[in-house]
Structures are given as structure tokens and as C-alpha cells.
Amino acid sequence: MSRVDPVFAAVTAPGTPFEIGEREGLRTFVNAPSDLNELIESARRFGERTFIVDFDGPQGERRLSYAEVFAWRDRLACHLGIARGDRVAICMRNRAEWIVAFLAVIRAGGIAAMLNSRGSAAELVAMIDDVTPALVIADSERAALIREGGYRGRLLDQTEPLEDTDALPDDNARAAPHDPCAILFTSGTTGRVKGAVLSHRSLITGLLGTQLTGTMVLHNMAQQYGIAVDTMMQQVPPQAILLVSPLFHISGLGSGFLAPMLSGGKVVIMRRWDAEEAVGLIAREKVTQLSTVPTMLWDMVHKAHLTEADLSSLRNIGSGGQALPLNLLEETRKLCPHAVIGVGYGMTETSGAIAQAVGEDFLRARASAGRVLPLVDLRVVHADGSECGANESGEIMVRSAMVMNGYWNRPEDTAKALTPDGWLHTGDIGYQDQDGYIFIVDRAKDMVISGGENIYCAEVERVLCELPEITECATFGVPDERLGERLVAVVQADGLDEGAVIDWVADRLARYKAPARVVFSARPLPRNAAQKIDKIALRALWPQLASED
Known part of the structure; x- marks a missing residue:
């Protein structure tokens, strides 16, 4: 989605809804309102069209119009x-x-x-x-x-x-554009939750960026098939999205709720993830769009094969949170041959995706996290701040109107995350190739992504250390075919068993943050030259520790 792409140039030309200009050194949508409520009010025009399908009302199923x-x-x-x-x-x-x-x-x-x-x-x-x-x-x-x-x-x-x-x-x-609009909580490496403050401008820019991506996909498809865009729009079925991400996540708030609302789409709400229910709802509600994580996609693919479910209505499948395994991609393409598949990379602090690849753009670099979106500046830097070259790994930093104002009531954390000129440290290690694709190779933050959920090791370790019998502990992720990663713990402790440790964490944090496995070490945990617990060594020792325990 280069700025010289003819489709991009056409849909962002002066006078269009997506016209792009520069303000305060950042690219923005010049015709966007300053207040999110003004954007929301535009959805009133959809009137009696179905907005929400929910299954949790006093009488069960609810269908609510706009x-x-x-x-x-x-x-x-x-x-x-x-x-x-x-x-x-x-x-x-x-x-x-x-x-x-x-x-x-x-x-x-x-x-x-x-x-x-x-x-x-x-x-x-x-x-x-x-x-x-x-x-x-x-x-x-x-x-x-x-x-x-x-x-x-x-x-x-x-x-x-x-x-x-x-x-x-x-x-x-x-x-005003910079006024706070929403606070979304995200854990930090200190183990304490932080509230990322998103402004009206950052949320609006993210939402309009999502709409711009959809518009460009539509124009490219019309060009591919040699038909007019208006004709293509008439052939596109009514948008219906299956909401599976929590609404308190930026993915649920943005792509799961607000973006479909602004397009007049139907939002089908799942109370909790259940693959059998999901495939049934997709068929019954003619769901066209699904944004999910690989874990849920695997569950759905397996269930669809077992039940011979009809998923032919799906036209757009997006995956995020962790890399999309290539074997899962092939299975999904077989099951949903008409669906456009894409990936995205973003974070709470950026109001959503900052890189994306959809359809053929994604298939050209399946291992990537997408290409940088038009309103985002991105650079990859060495530890000393100097910029990396193409295909050279370093920390990913971004600057955009989508970036948060800072962390609520945490000026020190804000100063660490944001440079004075507005660049955000993502904490992710990756590289950008010569075609603009971003590849994530590691995380600077000590974090595990399990089933699409972020679990910060410091937070879990803080709770483990409150257990009197534990002398020292460390948590980290190990590969898991279904979840992507599982959180595991190695502890030195007396008088405890695995179940007691897991229950201790589950009673004090959300249950999904509890370790899936706990092993006990009779020896002190390995340490590096700085006398910090060496998690690289622990990961290497994990198969041995798990078999001995």
C-alpha cells in the first residue's frame, strides 16, 4: 500500500472522505471530525438495519436495530x-x-x-x-x-x-483531537497494569484507517475482475462480523465493534468462545468477516471438518496476536476458498493495526506481519538508536496520529515508551525487508502470547513470589501447537505441589494467566552475569526439567 499506488492515490485524493494531509508533522485524515461521537452519530442513518445479534437477553436471543x-x-x-x-x-x-x-x-x-x-x-x-x-x-x-x-x-x-x-x-x-477518549489497560514488564490513554484523534485515525484498507481491497478486486467499483459493491453481501475478541481489547473495540458499526454491519456477539457455536453462527447469520487468533481458527477448522459446516459466507478472515502457521493457512484456504485472508500487527498503544497485509499482498510474504499502513511512520533501530538497514533486526519504533497520549497517571512509564518527538518504543524486535514487509522475530518485553492473550511474566512472578513457600521462581513460554505458547513456571519451594501453585495464581489473577505447568527445582535457578535468572538457559533446560519433575 505504497503512497504512489494508483488505487491509494485515487481513494485518498483531495475532496474524498479519506483525503490525507499533514498536521503537526503527522499524516492525518483531513476531513475527519475531532470528536469520536460525531463519527458514531453518522451510523444513525442505518436506521432499522440489524446492528447487534446477542444471545444473552432476559428472553434469550436479542436482535437490535441501529x-x-x-x-x-x-x-x-x-x-x-x-x-x-x-x-x-x-x-x-x-x-x-x-x-x-x-x-x-x-x-x-x-x-x-x-x-x-x-x-x-x-x-x-x-x-x-x-x-x-x-x-x-x-x-x-x-x-x-x-x-x-x-x-x-x-x-x-x-x-x-x-x-x-x-x-x-x-x-x-x-x-479536541488530543482530548482523552478511552483508557485501555495493558500489563507492563513491571507486572503492574497500565492504562493506555487513547485520544479522539488516535481512535478516529485507526478506525478510518481500517475503512481505508477495506476500500482499497474493494477497488483492487474490482480492478482485478475488470468491473466498476459500484458494480462490485452491489455484489458484496451485507457485512456481518462474528465478535470473538473481548471488547476491552483494542481488537474487539475497533475491528470488532466500531469499524463494523460505521459501515452499517451486523455484529454477532459470542458470549464465550466455542468452536461448535462459532461455525453454527457463521452459517446461520451469514457471517462475512472474522477477526480472530490462530488458536480459535484452529478450533474452528477442526470443528468445521467434523460437522461439515457451511462457512461459504466468509469473505474476510483476519488473524493477529501471533503468527499464522502456514499449515493453518492452507487448511483455512481449503475450507473457505472465497475468503480473503490477512494478518495485522499492532498494539493497544497504537489504537490497533499499524501494519497489515490482505489477500495477494499477504500471500506474497506469508511469514510477515504485514506492510506498514499509510498513516504510520516506522523505523527499526539498534540499541544505540541508530537505524537498521533492510533485513537487519532491531527494535521496532512507530510514530503516527494513532499513537496513544501516554499511560494514565504514569509519567515515568510514558517517558520510557515515548520519545520527546513522538516515537513509540514497541518493545518488539523485528526487521523490514526491501518490499516494506515487517517480520517480528522476538519480543523485548518479557511476555507470552497464549491463545491470543498477552500474559506478562513479571505480573505472574510477582504473584508467585507472594507465596511464602516459594524461594525463587521464573515463568516463560514454551511452544504449543494449539495455543501458540503455554506459560510454564519453574520454582524452588518446599511443601507445595503443582496444583497449589496454579490455584494460587488463578485465585489472584485472571485464570488464563495461571501457569499451565509448574515444575520444582531442587537447585537454585540459573543466573546470568548480571545475577538475574537466565531464562534462556531455563528454556533450554525445560524438556529435562519437565521430564524429571
Whole structure:
């Protein structure tokens, strides 16, 4: 997607919705609004078209039109009682109420702080204490958990019926582009969660960038088949996406909810991942788009083969979170021959994908994480800050209007992550080839990606070290065919068994962060020259340790 590509030049030309210009030294969409709510309001035009399909209402299945969701959003906004710029924490699993809560907070001028609904009571209250919200909106289960954790502030159970109230007063004030819009929590190498502050500009740029990518794919397909773009659009089936990513993740918020909404798509919400349910929903709801991680894609492929499911409606399959194994790619192509397959690379701090490759662009470099998107500057640097050449590995750094403002209430962490001139340290090690493809080779952050979920070793080790019987410990990832990686732990301890250690972590963090295996070492753990535990040596020793234990 080079800036000299004729398709790119056409769809971003002056006067088009995707016209690109430069502001404050960054490329931006010059016709974009400054306030996310203005972009959201544009979706009212879809009226009676189905917006949300959910299976968790009082009577079971719910089908809500755009008109119904906007009416519900407006009623809820009246109940929030917040001022512009107030923070509102949202803590629910994926459901229609989550979507309505986010829309209402943005409508009322608030900042949506999205909590990991899979967290323990202590984790949830720690996040709430960090952002000191004017209000917490939760479902019944999470509301009880938050109260159990000791929170005594304002809390609205969104699963309870709303009382009638006066209409929401007109608010003529608009957010400025740099005003905070959302806070998404991401763990750090210190083991403490941090709130990445995304501005209205960063989220809007990310959303419009997603739409631009889709528009370019459409134009390229029309060109490939030698037909007019308008004709191609008439032949494209109505967009329907299966929402499987948590809404508190940037992937769920952006590509799973907001991007489809702005295009008039249907969002089919899964309460929890179940491959059999997924293939059934794809066939029944004529799902056209699926954004997922390799673990779930493997599950779905296996289930579809067993049940002879009809997945012919799928037209777009995106994978992220970890590399797409080539054998999985081939199986997916056999099962969904008409689907365009792509990969993306991004992070919470960049409001979504900063590199992407779709269709033929992806197939030309299947091991890559995509090519840098048009509104992103990227460089790969050595430890001393000097730039790497093509195919030379170093830390990936990015600068874009999509980049976060910083970490909430953490100026030191912000200063480490962002340079004074706006370059973000991604913490990922990779290289860029001569064609612009990005390849991720390692992570500078001590993090494991298991089933698409980020598990930070420092966070788990901090909890393990709170167990009195443990003398020292280390966690790291080992390869797993289905999950990509599994978190494992090596500990020195007396009077404990594996189950007790796993339960200790699971009771204090989200359960998926608990080690899948724990082995006990009778000897001190290996250390490097700096006297830090040598995880490279531990990984090499893992097969021996696991067999001896």
C-alpha cells in the first residue's frame, strides 16, 4: 500500500472522505471530525438495519436495530450524571449492554476506561482505583465482584432496567483531537497494569484507517475482475462480523465493534468462545468477516471438518496476536476458498493495526506481519538508536496520529515508551525487508502470547513470589501447537505441589494467566552475569526439567 499506488492515490485524493494531509508533522485524515461521537452519530442513518445479534437477553436471543441501539444509548446517557472529561469505568463481558455503555459514555463527553472483565476482584478494584472514575458501569456478576473487592463508589448495573428520565441536554461542546477518549489497560514488564490513554484523534485515525484498507481491497478486486467499483459493491453481501475478541481489547473495540458499526454491519456477539457455536453462527447469520487468533481458527477448522459446516459466507478472515502457521493457512484456504485472508500487527498503544497485509499482498510474504499502513511512520533501530538497514533486526519504533497520549497517571512509564518527538518504543524486535514487509522475530518485553492473550511474566512472578513457600521462581513460554505458547513456571519451594501453585495464581489473577505447568527445582535457578535468572538457559533446560519433575 505504497503512497504512489494508483488505487491509494485515487481513494485518498483531495475532496474524498479519506483525503490525507499533514498536521503537526503527522499524516492525518483531513476531513475527519475531532470528536469520536460525531463519527458514531453518522451510523444513525442505518436506521432499522440489524446492528447487534446477542444471545444473552432476559428472553434469550436479542436482535437490535441501529435505531434501537441509539435510542437505548440516549436513555443511558441521561443516567450517567457525568461532566465532560469525567472517567467512566466499564466492566462487563461481551454483550449488547457493553456496546451501549461505551456509546453512552462517549455521547456524554466522558472517557471510557475499559476494565478486563476476566480479572479477579482485586485486579478490578486496582484498575478502578487507578483511574478514579466518576462512575462504574457493570453487569450483575462483575458488579458483585467489584463490591466484594471493596469498591464503594457509584456503580450502575447496566443489566437492570433503566428508569424513565428527562432527555439528555444538548452539549454543543466538541472534544479536541488530543482530548482523552478511552483508557485501555495493558500489563507492563513491571507486572503492574497500565492504562493506555487513547485520544479522539488516535481512535478516529485507526478506525478510518481500517475503512481505508477495506476500500482499497474493494477497488483492487474490482480492478482485478475488470468491473466498476459500484458494480462490485452491489455484489458484496451485507457485512456481518462474528465478535470473538473481548471488547476491552483494542481488537474487539475497533475491528470488532466500531469499524463494523460505521459501515452499517451486523455484529454477532459470542458470549464465550466455542468452536461448535462459532461455525453454527457463521452459517446461520451469514457471517462475512472474522477477526480472530490462530488458536480459535484452529478450533474452528477442526470443528468445521467434523460437522461439515457451511462457512461459504466468509469473505474476510483476519488473524493477529501471533503468527499464522502456514499449515493453518492452507487448511483455512481449503475450507473457505472465497475468503480473503490477512494478518495485522499492532498494539493497544497504537489504537490497533499499524501494519497489515490482505489477500495477494499477504500471500506474497506469508511469514510477515504485514506492510506498514499509510498513516504510520516506522523505523527499526539498534540499541544505540541508530537505524537498521533492510533485513537487519532491531527494535521496532512507530510514530503516527494513532499513537496513544501516554499511560494514565504514569509519567515515568510514558517517558520510557515515548520519545520527546513522538516515537513509540514497541518493545518488539523485528526487521523490514526491501518490499516494506515487517517480520517480528522476538519480543523485548518479557511476555507470552497464549491463545491470543498477552500474559506478562513479571505480573505472574510477582504473584508467585507472594507465596511464602516459594524461594525463587521464573515463568516463560514454551511452544504449543494449539495455543501458540503455554506459560510454564519453574520454582524452588518446599511443601507445595503443582496444583497449589496454579490455584494460587488463578485465585489472584485472571485464570488464563495461571501457569499451565509448574515444575520444582531442587537447585537454585540459573543466573546470568548480571545475577538475574537466565531464562534462556531455563528454556533450554525445560524438556529435562519437565521430564524429571
